[in-house]
Amino acid sequence: MIFNSLPFFIFLPVCLLIFYALPHRFRWAFMLVASYIFYGYWKVEYLILIAFSTVVDYLVGQYLYMSDNRKKRLFALSISLTTNLGLLFFFKYFNWFLDDIASPLGFISQEAYGYWNQNFQFLLPVGISFYTFQTMGYTIDVFQKKVEPEKNIFKFALFVSYFPQLVAGPIERFKHLKTQLFTKHSFTYEDLQHGGRLILYGLFIKMCIADNIANSVDLVFNDIASYNSAVLLQTTILFGLQIFSDFHGYSLIAIGTARLFGVHLMTNFNSPYTSLSIREFWSRWHISLSTWFRDYLFKPLGGSRVHQLRLTANILIVFIVSGIWHGANFTFVAWGLIHGLAYVIEKYTWKRLKTNNQIINIFRWLWTMSIVFVAWIFFRANSMDDAIHFVAKMISGGTGNLEASFPPIALSFVGLLIISDIVLKDQDIQSWFNKQSFIIRWSAYSFMLLAILGFAGTVNHPFIYFQF
Amino acid sequence: MGIIYRISLFTLILITIGALYPKSAAYKDFLWFESDQFFQVDKVRNCELIYTSASSNFSQNKESDQRKLSQFIDAFYPDLAMEAFNTPASHLGYHYKLLRLIPEKSKVQTVICAINIRSFGADWRNSELETTLNKQAVMYSQRPAILNKLLLSLNAYDNKEISERVLDRTREWNEERLPYKNPQNSVNNWCRVEKWGDWQNPKRQLADQFIKQYAFVIDEINPRIQDLDAVVILAKKRGWNLVLSILPENIEIADSLVGNDLTNLIFANSEWIKSRYSSQTHITVLNNVNLLSSDHFTDKDFPTEHYDVEGRKIIAAYIAFALRKNHGHLFSNPAWASNHNFQ
Structure with a gap:
């Protein structure tokens, strides 16, 4: 869903009404659902990607918090970075790599290149560069012990997918967003x-x-x-x-x-x-x-x-x-x-x-x-x-x-x-x-x-x- | 109280803008630029005959006689006014939206819809031009002008990216739904048959295009059939006679390049349309799919329904003869038609 679109013009007021009608304790859960609807409206399949990135970074964050072994912590961090950068590379850069680097330099045969082009075409998931950077920022912050990881995976999922800034930023920091997302807030003029x-x-x-x-x-x-x-x-x-x-x-x-x-x-x-x-x-x-x-x-x-x-x-x-x-x-x-x-x-x-x-x-x-x-x-x-x-x-x-x-x-x-x-x-x-x-x-x-x-x-x- | 006051003020501003906008020069300029067929509706409503088509109506090359196919039809009925909705790459869905704009009280008696068999296929339905057509059609919706304009700015129409349309098209071409055995069970499999050598061979490329344009089976869930159903219902409601003119396709070339498995599909599809609609009293279906020899097709490197002047005259004559059912008393043979034996 994009901001200058009719679905968003309907989605936003409906969300606002429900959000403020709900008791505070349910609001963040509602926002998580709304954020997934917002993103899934564009292409449902790519919800799997954001969910995958969320789960990996959540688990890595928990492990980083529990472990004191530097080598193991570094390894855990590398899993998060590899996962996020891997997703980014595959969906955003792989075709470029094939077209402008691998194929011209002969790293891949013309048959394989042709086969790939004919049979595998992926659309770039909207906002992937933004949410992967946001989650990587979180993991690095946890690694550097600047923040404590979020214990509730669903609350963490909201941080990753928060719909107003999901697809093109601003890329937020966990510390800044966490307190606001889960703090009680009344409607004000x-x-x-x-x-x-x-x-x-x-x-x-x-x-x-x-x-x-x-x-x-x-x-x-x-x-x-x-x-x-x-x-x-x-x-x-x-x-x-x-x-x-x-x-x-x-x-x-x-x-x-x-x-x-x-x-x-x-x-x-x-x-x-x-x-x-x-x-x-x-x-x-x-x-x-x-x-x-x-x-x-x-x-x-x-x-x-x-x-x-x-x-x-x-x-x-x-x-x-x-x-x-x-x-x-x-x-x-x-x-x-x-x-x-x-x-x-x-x-x-x-x-x-x-x-x-x-x-x-x-x-x-x-x-x-x-x-x-x-x-x-x-x-x-x-x-x-x-x-x-x-x-x-x-x-x-x-x-x-x-x-x-x-x-x-x-x-x-x-x-x-x-x-x-x-x-x-x-x-x-x-x-x-x-x-x-x-x-x-x-x-x-x-x-x-x-x-x-x-x-x-x-x-x-x-x-x-x-x-x- | 403050909020109510401000919301009321906001609403008042909206209503004022909505009332003034359709009267502004900016709106008319915008329509000319974006959806010029809107103005055609005013002409069409005062005509007895309407012709709807895509680019098949026009002369596509440098002929001395550039008259449109619809003008040739008109020549048979000099006492009937005729206008056309003809937008390149358009189709029944687009024409339906325009026809809907004609007021219930108008002079219109008969609507002639030119039907390109290709327009039912995956390539045309997922053409990159589809977005432009959908965009134009927003202003043809029966809503307040300012709302249409806003919806247009909000891209509230089927505005898929070209890459998405290519994906949809490729998906359909990969589906093994054709009534033949492998490798002719899907468009992509069929295209891999190397009847004309490698991809550099122009004949291979053309054969490939013919398969992609015509290898499909029309059924009830085809979106163009749903559009055609809507046109039929609209015509019935308004009391219009409907002539469905299935346009000639380049059967000779299709046969020589690909073979009769493909031409049989074309014939089956056109017959399917004919049998679906010809039983209704207000509808005449003309199946002219095999009417013209390949000489009359002006495009040699892609299958189209672009005809030379003789081709346009022949089709026009067949349509004009069919119109005698409802307008026979006004029929007259124009000079150029008297040298031919169209019947």
Whole structure:
């Protein structure tokens, strides 16, 4: 079930009514059932995967808590990591491995390759990258004795499958979510108001901006040769805004939905396009993933308290892994590498840069945005060849025989998005709304409602991050 | 009290938007862009004859005479107005949704439905174009415009991913449901028979396509049959005469590439349709599946129902003759038809 769908619009109010009608002790069990319905609605078979991942991590968590033998604990941890990464590899990367690595390099015969392609086709289970990372985070936390494992397997299952953030995050930590999921909570108008606002704003930027831009962006990326460099530049910028609207919109809906049930999920975006460095960008973009990589990959690799060369390698590893996490294609590797290299360059050359000089800050912003947006080309392109062709043509002023048409309504919404992002920088959206008068608040609600009902995009574009 | 007041305000805003939206230019622009057949309904309701079809209605190559098949039919009845619903890749399910929009009080007397046998098969039913058709059809639903628009934005229609459709199609092709022994018991098994050499051979590729397009058995649970049943009920309810025109398929090529096991399936399927519906008084079934020689089919590298101008004329004439049952007093032979002996 996806958030911008009719089934979810029915599912959510029904869940809310039942949730608050039930006595507190039954609510978490109800949420578990609801979460499995939410996920199983998409494809029932893949409930087996999430249940399997849950059982393995639950058992490993229990064992880690009971055992003091380091070797055995490490072995148990490796079972959890192998299981989760194995699932991820099989469903997400195996075909890529066959297509782009094993088959071209001759690791597998053409007959076997052909047989596999003809007879075994799997759909990527939605959200597998998110819930496997969330459960791995739990197991590592238990291993490091940062948290005690959950004793009740069903309560643990709710942590893994909690529907508002199941399919595309924010990737939550057990410590943060556990207390909220099982704490007694009464319905409040404030939760309804705050949750509703976030959902409305999230739907607005997803449906009116991302979905309206998507078609034009797709047309250009699927036929690069036919467009001139100016169009390619516009498309690059628009794709950056599309993916931001898409994922930020999704995150807002997820956070708003959880808020309706009294749960506060972590913020996932904080005006990333106002960043003055790549480092800052990653503290504002997909925050739950970047902090996950920081805590569970970068720090175990040695963090920043290592030799310069090792540190450089660690940074690059984190960014490349982050790239691969996003998708099974060398374009994602390139995307991660671009960010990693830019991060390293900044780290070693910007130490003495003054941060209170506006001219320098303009330069820093231009540098950051250039890196981020050029990297988006690799993120979005259908292949490495396409990405290189796109960048080369955009820079060299290439010509084209087709005109691109970007819907004016979408462009005006984009303008609003940029303004609101600057206004909301480092600010809680709720507190901004609360400061406004009744007229302004309700004008904003009416505007978003009108935009969603009358001007939302109609091209079928699932949330981009669902594929990850 | 505060909550009730706010919910009331929210509802009022919704109602206002819902009332104003259908009157806006944005709505009309949107319809033109997304579901243009909506405007065709206004034309169709003032006609006596309606023709529904997929791309078979059109000229598909650079002919001097580009007239549609429906225009050739119309030529036999100059005193009857005729309009067509013709959307490429569409089918009976899509046409049903459009026909449903015609008001109960209209001039419509007869509806002619062109039936592509292929449209009952797994390939067409799971075509990637199906999503586009389903999407267009949302705006043809009889609900408030703003609700249709919202449902469209929420993707509240069958909008499976292409990969899912490919999986569904592959699953059907793997099912061993054909009335023959292995290897002709399933589409995929049948396609592995190397009658025309390896996969590089264009004949092998074409034979493969013919098997995939025609090797199936129509039964009552076929979704297109359910659509056709709905059209039949609708026609009866509105008092329309219904002409079901089973379109010619390229039997000659099917026979030469694959053999009579395949052509027998095509004949059996078309006969099954004919026998199911021809007993009803308001329905005329024309089984023209073997009407045209392969010269009249314009696509040579894929089985389609795209005909040259002569082919379109021949089919049109057969339909026009069938229409004499209800409109005989208005029949007249156009000049181009007098040189042929269609009967």
